[in-house]
Amino acid sequence: MKYLYISFLAIALFSCQNQENSSTTQKPHAENTEHHDQVFISKQQFQGEKMALDTLSQQTFKETVVVNGMIDVPPHNKSKITTFMGGYITQTPLLIGDEVKKGQLLVSLKNTEFVTLQQTFLEVAEQLQYLENEYTRQKTLYEEQITSQKSYLKAESTYKSNLAHYNGLKKKLEMLNINPKSVLNGNIVDNINIYSPIAGSVSSIHVSNGAFVAASDVIMEIIDSEHIHLELSVFEKDIMNIKKGQKITFKIPEASNETFLAEVHLVGSTIDETTRRIKVHGHIADESKPFIVGMFSEAEIYTNELVSIGLPNEAIIPVGDHHYILVLNKETETGYQFSKTEVTIGKQTESHTEILNAKPLLGKQIITAGTSMLLNDSEGGHSH
Template identity: 30%
Template structure:
């Protein structure tokens, strides 16, 4: 009897030990699963957001889907307005002198040949005297040449005398031509005053004036700048990776970065065959429409789109794409939550919520209000994509949203 009692106590102790061990294991497993579920829910909430029914109506969320759109593909480039070298003149003088008069103001338009200023130099008087003296000698020597030639042909005078007169005539003609060339280079006539005119070689607008009345103008020093803006064009910096898509004749649209968002058109007419600088960019030259170029000045900074071609690509309205840091996202309605909500009763708190999930995308070109999209991760074919209200969803997601668990 005693042995039976001891055996019964042993069995009861074993049963209670097994029951306690089982309870501990069950508790640990439940905690682990709960912790895993909490971590899973926390991870999911980083790219999820939920709106209540009233919030959904207030925000005005609208859905759409990816469309195949014929978009104008572009290459973006930055650059400056500039004018060709032949349309810009830095004017100096070939002979030094004292500035007598300045006849123009900065910003005024001048025609080619317009006298901008005059400088005084007595050396030009000597040039005029040399020319006139040579002309007088030429007249005398020409008569003597004709006489000596006649006598030489009749063998009256030695031929040596005729050759001496011929040589002197050639020297005086050369001296007269040299003096005339000097005067013409200074835009002066063979008869006139000691005032040397400073003449504009092109038509355009007077830029900086670097002289003052009474000052001494030295040779080689720039006195005036004149710019013809009618031939204004762009110098755009295009990266090496985009060169294969650039060709002469392509159109561009550009805006002046510091002058509002008015779009101006142009056309590519030249592509450099060497790199411009250490940034590995190549200069692409584009002519600006004449009507738009008249109000531009050289050196304006521009942002341009080089139009490449039309292509059919998957696209969404541009408002459907939002930026978070250095990544871009769209929002789709979370179908997994819809299935979950259908299993709850009408009194469930989740039943009145609409859940959304952020999907990372890579945007492409934007044209006519649509932006090309490439999906980083696959989305269901029947996904309901938010095309209006995406910015509000991003703000809610960044602020913790209204998601409740």
């Protein structure tokens, strides 16, 4: 059958010199006119290539904005683990990928400064008890006009200043996960534990046992991927067409050919001055898929729908920068005669192509299937 179609192209090239062929031949032949080619396809060939005839029909073409982005999680689902005071790592029981619960031990630190802080807290606590008693005594004496106002005010100032110092040290201990009550009972520790503020999985670890970490150094990162979303980047010129609720289709090209669904949830209100892009947040329809935070995605946001006249994509035969269809002229006992007609195409979907010059073709029979051989051969040349 492939031989027959190669012959068809060869005959089409020389049809101006040879327009008479035997009616019994199985090779297609072309007859040139001023405006288009006349193409003959036998019934045997028509059936062998599973060709089909149909007419132009109304189709829905969706206007889209093509964007790039990544799989991400909301800011409150990410946590960078740091310490308020530096120390040496004494325990790191976790590995990258480990699941953690909220409040679970992540890492332990040791430092002599932790001991000093607790000692200072104890000393201030002891002084506070004495200063509170002195303040109460001076207040009573002042009210009874036994002592001077100056002595009373000095006692009050000293007590309240020490109370503020005590409360500040107490808060520091709590931030370091050291129990102030335990310290007041004489239990001084030389290490602190850092616990997970969220449930999730360990995405990165930046330390090892024995390493020193300073205050605010990132020890590890935890991500809660229970709720993931699409973080898309849209050019300024397209943003006016993007609205909440619009459908999104996206792919993860490095991992799969599957197409996934999402929906526009939030449209950013500020433009990045460097890239002139705006962030668009999309909710993913099925979050149970094995997405990983940081995956690159290619997406299309559907902004509008247009109803127009079109044909199946297979009906369109590209030749260079031009596009053709085969329109039925007449049917004979042995086959079909078609006009090779140029069309102007518009929007396209996965299955159909919009025909912009459709009016003179309405109601006419057109080959809509089985053109794959014609399409492949047209890449090497076309009829005169």
